[in-house]
Amino acid sequence: MRINSHDLKELKILQYYRIIRRSICAQFDIKQADLEILIYLDGLGHFDRQTFIEGQYTYSWDQTRWDRLRTNGWVSEFRKRNKNQKYTIYQTSTKTRLMIMRMYRIMLGEEDIPQTIRSPFYKRESYSDKVNAKAIDLMNKDKER
Numbered sequence: 001m002r003i004n005s006h007d008l009k010e011l012k013i014l015q016y017y018r019i020i021r022r023s024i025c026a027q028f029d030i031k032q033a034d035l036e037i038l039i040y041l042d043g044l045g046h047f048d049r050q051t052f053i054e055g056q057y058t059y060s061w062d063q064t065r066w067d068r069l070r071t072n073g074w075v076s077e078f079r080k081r082n083k084n085q086k087y088t089i090y091q092t093s094t095k096t097r098l099m100i101m102r103m104y105r106i107m108l109g110e111e112d113i114p115q116t117i118r119s120p121f122y123k124r125e126s127y128s129d130k131v132n133a134k135a136i137d138l139m140n141k142d143k144e145r
Helices: 005-011 017-028 032-044 049-055 065-071 094-108 127-141
Strands: 075-079 089-092
Touching (some): 017 094, 032 065, 032 089
């Protein structure tokens, strides 16, 4: 079954996207552009380095992004380069897939953003932390999302 724009509007899937993206980035200590490129790559399944380079054209330039995503375990090797293969094939790691699935569950209202002491916005030290915590409170209270 194909989802159309009316179905997405009824789901209100993008209503809280900004605060969900911020909380996921803070919780997993990842940049917002990195999260979005990982969502793109996860949709592809398997990819090579050139596909990664082509996929990041719409994001801010970050020369160390590829190395950072690989070193921190967000991208893993699927198949190494050998004499028969010209290039290495990569895939998003299990860690990445679990993070993205959690983001989807929060967007669909199946799960709330945690508001515990370990939450990055719980301390409410800065003004932006207070604003984000308030937005998370309002989102968690909205049971129609």
